[in-house]
Amino acid sequence: MDKASMQTTILAAKGRLDLSWAAIAERIGMSPVWTTSACMGMNSMPTEVADKLCDVLELPAEVSKALQAFPHKHWDKAIPTDPLIYRFYEMINVYGGTIKELIHEEFGDGIMSAIDFSMDISRVADPKGDRVQIILNGKFLPYRSW
Amino acid sequence: MDKASMQTTILAAKGRLDLSWAAIAERIGMSPVWTTSACMGMNSMPTEVADKLCDVLELPAEVSKALQAFPHKHWDKAIPTDPLIYRFYEMINVYGGTIKELIHEEFGDGIMSAIDFSMDISRVADPKGDRVQIILNGKFLPYRSW
Amino acid sequence: MDKASMQTTILAAKGRLDLSWAAIAERIGMSPVWTTSACMGMNSMPTEVADKLCDVLELPAEVSKALQAFPHKHWDKAIPTDPLIYRFYEMINVYGGTIKELIHEEFGDGIMSAIDFSMDISRVADPKGDRVQIILNGKFLPYRSW
Amino acid sequence: MDKASMQTTILAAKGRLDLSWAAIAERIGMSPVWTTSACMGMNSMPTEVADKLCDVLELPAEVSKALQAFPHKHWDKAIPTDPLIYRFYEMINVYGGTIKELIHEEFGDGIMSAIDFSMDISRVADPKGDRVQIILNGKFLPYRSW
Amino acid sequence: MDKASMQTTILAAKGRLDLSWAAIAERIGMSPVWTTSACMGMNSMPTEVADKLCDVLELPAEVSKALQAFPHKHWDKAIPTDPLIYRFYEMINVYGGTIKELIHEEFGDGIMSAIDFSMDISRVADPKGDRVQIILNGKFLPYRSW
Amino acid sequence: MDKASMQTTILAAKGRLDLSWAAIAERIGMSPVWTTSACMGMNSMPTEVADKLCDVLELPAEVSKALQAFPHKHWDKAIPTDPLIYRFYEMINVYGGTIKELIHEEFGDGIMSAIDFSMDISRVADPKGDRVQIILNGKFLPYRSW
Amino acid sequence: MDKASMQTTILAAKGRLDLSWAAIAERIGMSPVWTTSACMGMNSMPTEVADKLCDVLELPAEVSKALQAFPHKHWDKAIPTDPLIYRFYEMINVYGGTIKELIHEEFGDGIMSAIDFSMDISRVADPKGDRVQIILNGKFLPYRSW
Amino acid sequence: MDKASMQTTILAAKGRLDLSWAAIAERIGMSPVWTTSACMGMNSMPTEVADKLCDVLELPAEVSKALQAFPHKHWDKAIPTDPLIYRFYEMINVYGGTIKELIHEEFGDGIMSAIDFSMDISRVADPKGDRVQIILNGKFLPYRSW
Amino acid sequence: MDKASMQTTILAAKGRLDLSWAAIAERIGMSPVWTTSACMGMNSMPTEVADKLCDVLELPAEVSKALQAFPHKHWDKAIPTDPLIYRFYEMINVYGGTIKELIHEEFGDGIMSAIDFSMDISRVADPKGDRVQIILNGKFLPYRSW
Amino acid sequence: MDKASMQTTILAAKGRLDLSWAAIAERIGMSPVWTTSACMGMNSMPTEVADKLCDVLELPAEVSKALQAFPHKHWDKAIPTDPLIYRFYEMINVYGGTIKELIHEEFGDGIMSAIDFSMDISRVADPKGDRVQIILNGKFLPYRSW
Secondary structure (H helix, E strand, O other), X not given: OOHHXXXXXXXXHHHHHOOOHHHHHHHHOOOXXXXXXXXXXXXXXXXXXXXXXXXXXXXXXXXXXXXXXXXXXXXXXXXXXXXXXXXXXXXXXXXHHHHHHHHHHHHOOEEEEEEEEEEEEEEEOOOOOOEEEEEEEEEEEEOOOO | OOHHHHHHHXXXXXXXXXXXXXXXXXXXXXXXXXXXXXXXXOOOOOHHHHHHHHHHHOOOHHHHHHHHOOOOOOOOOOOOOOHHHHHHHHHHHHHHHHHHHHHHHHHOOEEEEXXXXXXXXXXXXXXOOOEEEEEEEEEEEEOOOO | OOHHHHHHHHHHHHHHHOOOHHHHHHHHOOOHHHHXXXXXXXXXXXXXXXXXXXXXXXXXHHHHHHHHOOOOOOOOOOOOOOHHHHHHHHHHHHHHXXXXXXXXXXXXOEEEEEEEEEEEEEEEOOOOOOEEXXXXXXXXXXXXXX | OOHXXXXXXXXXXXXXXXXXXXXHHHHHOOOHHHHHHHHOOOOOOOHHHHHXXXXXXXXXXXXXXXXXXXXXXXXXXXXOOOHHHHHHHXXXXXXXXXXXXXXXXXXXXXXXXXXXEEEEEEEXXXXXXXXXXXXXXXXXXXXXXX | OOHHHHHHHHHHHHHHHOOOHHHHHHHHOOOHHHXXXXXXXXXXXXXXXXXXXXXXXXXXXXXXXXXXXXOOOOOOOOOOOOHHHHHHHHHHHHHHHHHHHHHHHHHOOEEEEEEEEEEEEEEEOOOOOOEEEEEXXXXXXXXXXO | OOHHHHHHHHHHHHHHHOOOHHHHHHHHXXXXXXXXXXXXXXXXXXXXXXXXXXXXXXXXXXXXXXXXXXXXXXOOOOOOOOHHHHHHHHHHHHHHHHHHHHHHHHHOOEEEEEEEEEEEEEEEOOOOOOEEEEEEEEEEEEOOOO | OOHHHHHHHHHHHHHHXXXXXXXXXXXHOOOHHHXXXXXXXXXXXXXXXXXXXXXXXXOOHHHHXXXXXXXXXXXXXXXXXXXXXXXXXXXXXXXXXXXXHHHHHHHOOEEEXXXXXXXXXXXXXXXXXXXXXXXXXEEEEEOOOO | OOHHHHHHHXXXXXXXXXXXHHHHHHHHOOOHHHHHHHXXXXXXOOHHHHHHHHHHHOOOHHHHHHHHOOOOOOOOOOOOOOHHHHHHHHHHHHHHHHHHHHHHHHHOOEXXXXXXXXXXXXXXXXXXXXXXXXXXXXXXXXXOOO | OOHHHHHHHHHHHHHHHOOOHHHHHHHHOOOHHHHXXXXXXXXXXXXXXXXXXXXXXXXXXXXXXXXXOOOOOOOOOOXXXXXXXXXXXXXXXXHHHHHHHHHHHHHOOEEEEEEEEEEEEEEEOOOXXXXXXXXXXXXXXXXXXX | OOHHHHHHHHHHHHHHHOOXXXXXXXXXXXXXXXXXXHHOOOOOOOHHHHHHHHHHHOOOHHHHHHHHOOOOOOOOOOOOOXXXXXXXXXXXXXXXXXXXXXXXXHHOOEEEEEEEEEEEEEEEOOOOOOEEEEEEEEEEEEOOOO
């Protein structure tokens, strides 16, 4: 079972059981963002977590195996079209130089890791219209000289 | 004075006075991210804020005028190369589908605004190596039907 | 049922019943542009509207479900080829700078929303040849400073 | 004098005299959109109109000559980046298929002309936030068979 | 029946009956270029012409229906590879600026229509090797000012 | 003197003497299309023709030398944007397959030469609006087998 | 039978009969390069040659028909990846300007035909390692002036 | 002195002395193709050859130094436009698969070197029009297994 | 059996027998990198090695045949997305100019062969986290002059 | 002083003093690869190292400052053309999948860091022609789950 059919199977089970991502994540003891990304084939799950998720969603062992497989992360290299996703592409480009300035000023030469990294998404109530809040958290990695 | 020479002038003054972005931002009463982005030509400043920044950096009125001009936001449409910026491009592509799933589940059909939007960057101390934390905050905009 | 087969099913029913988009839109109490765009998979319908449309077109419940699904808006990122659509691409590029000038002059720094947005298409009789009139209407969103 | 330095000269004069595009357009008896587009080098002006514009802006004859020159309409063929302009690119792609459906249903096989074409931009007051309204108006051109 | 299978069906019938495009065009009273382009899915036929063509080629009514459908004109946006077609791409690029100069000199600001347009192809005998002659004929459309 | 400054010099002289391309072409005994293309740097002129053109336009010998130089034909490989030129790109793509069908049917396997090639542009009066007529004429070159 | 399945059929027969391209070419009285290119769908064969090839390879008449069909020459427009083919792309780019210089110096303005063209490939023994020799031979075509 | 101004200097001297590439190559005892390519900045010359060339062309020592510099071979990665060069791009793509078949059949798995490589260009007289002959000669390099 | 299904078959057998690439490589007496690359279709195996590998993995003769076939090396020409592979693309671009400087300084004008080439991958223990070490080894090929 | 003029200045001094990269690196106590990359603007130097390098090369303090600046790593995103660099691009694509297989087998899910990374280049004597050896060494970074 490859990652694509794994995702289809999980989405079907999730719909059948009428569970939100937050509910699934809570039952396996992980965060909603990481849980969703693994179910969409963009991260691999440790064995025990994958097994627990299959228990929660009443899915067979081959789904657990597919969840544990190391993904080949692949995406369309063109600019995204879906408006929700495009807006993030826009933010990065409008604020990319700013982020570089401020991280270098604070930490020196290096980068924020996209591997030793986590993300959280939440709703912030606001009388003028609720807001989406996303927290990106990554280890600072200094360049090595040798 | 266009946005490019405005940026050069501001960076030179900032170096001369040895001020950090955080210090400049504090003196004009705005956040460091927004202040930096306006100085890099990616946002426009209200008159009083632009004037105050020119006071702080001992710069002439034409810099204030350039800071107030509405920018034509422009970037290289190709995939970024600088490793610090590329990692953000990578995060968005690895987690783009996940973000879409979770925002739609919580808010319904719509997007997170990149216009009614703010961003914060901070250092999080960690014994295994300090971490960079970035908070994105945008208003949820539901699609209109008519 | 995905959006693509939903569209095929709706077009077949529309042909079988010999209904125009305008007629369908009127029966469900919505505009022709929005109705067509939802049937082509580019907008999601509220439950009651989707159900009414399935009534009008004598279609089963799974079509209604597909109409309610949040679309992943996707298109060929290249320049369009079909002459009817290309002309709109041409208009935007010939008049893009002009539109930016005039909106900023009137409203200040910000954008016209493509989310809180509506469109109408109509025929304008003209002795030298009838004309197509398209009205675009979107909320002005000012940039936030923080 | 080429179109680029013509545009710079006109913008400087417009700033000096503190005139809006709407005011300039009114004085030369043309619409604001067309007037702006000609000043930005995307349309050519008839001699008498160009001369009148130079009168209004107190500019020499060579500017009038540049305004009358037939432009080579040229733009960056990539996807636009400025958020204000990108949103129009997005609208066309989200609604392109819908526009094609509705024009063909109403007019038959053919296109809406981008040459025998006009555009208007206006503000629509709205208690929930004012709106931008853009009207596109083009002659329908049927395909010829021979 | 879509345009692609319509084309396959027509080519098979044309081969079976051993008819040239010129012969088919003559029997339906239209030109060879337009007839061929409609059979290749790049133009739509009026009902009576489509029916006549199906008579000539002994094809069922659904082929006539497909011939009448309004095409979505679509092509590979890249530079053509087939040498016969590439040479036309080369001609346009070598002579594009020349054509623009000469049409503007003769007609003023505007374009040659690709909609109100016809094309003819013929053989010109020549002792040094016969030649292909192609005539392009399109209505001049002046830009509108408003 | 390179081809670019040659073109500028010729256009200035042409304006100064107020001569049309047709008039210049007639005086040097060549066609308007070929004459224009050589002046725009896309063809090389034999010595005597180049000298005659410099006589007509009262230009120095170095212009004649530049006209005789073998050009490196170069163009922007992207899809053209100027509407007048784009329409030709559109024609070739809409009718490319048709042209291939008809040339092969008449001549067999081979191509129409873009080197042993000529082009003419003329105005065709029409009560419904005058038309542009362009004649392309190229030698048929059969593929060699060996 | 299209060119792709024709090629598969021929390669299978060639393997079954254990014939080299050189041996096949010799039996049909043509060169190995041209024979191979026609079997790979990049050239069309005259009837008698195609029939002879089908005799040699014990293939049915429909293969002969496919060999005679005029190909639509098509290839991936991107830079080739296979190292053997890439090296030829590299040679052309390293030596393209040199070839242009030397052909123009010897022949004047014009091109080397890719239609009235032949190619040969052979092995040249060399004690330091055998070498591949490829001969390209094309008619010089002078540009026409008119 | 960089390779670009070196090339300009050499071309000017070559014109002044009215020497062909063949004549220059003969005087320095190398082939015309290699000599031209080094003068165009695509190969580096050994010291004594570079000095001899500067003697022949009466050029100063800094040109010799530039000729000896190791070039960064660089070209426009897009498809070439100049018809003379494009035809070679076309040949490689039409015959690329054929070349791969025949080299592998004769030599096994490996490539023809573009580094241990030479090229010759000559005129072949032909009553139907003289022909250009180009010989490519490169060492066969087998893939290593380890 | 083509290279793609050969790879699938080998991976399935490898999983069934629970063998690492290192173990397989050792049993056939070759290196792990070369063995893996041949199994992934990027290199061809000599007959005896391919047969031995099929013995080890208990696979039929047609797999051996597929392993011996000369591959058409093909990859997505775009920038890689998978983070593990992207980092190598990044290294080459950050250090490409440096590598060129240092190889030319040491060896003169020429290249490091990618054909007469080998690669090794190993783990280097490190208390601050183990490291990956990759050794690239290729013959230096000097440019030929002629 | 920006990184580009810093590099020019350093290369000129290096030539004047006739020092190899290896010699310079030894005198500042760093490796040749890292030293070269910093001088080419692709890494930043700590203050004391930059000062020492300016001592060795007899360069002013502003060069030291430029060496310490955090670079914006930038490169042409297209496929490289220079044959020396292209071969590395080719290696990565031929062996990319293999590297991924072997690193994941040995280390689990994660990547080899391009930040905590070093590289060495050396000559390996070989009777059949000396070889280039390049060692890449990077910390393994496991993906985080949260």
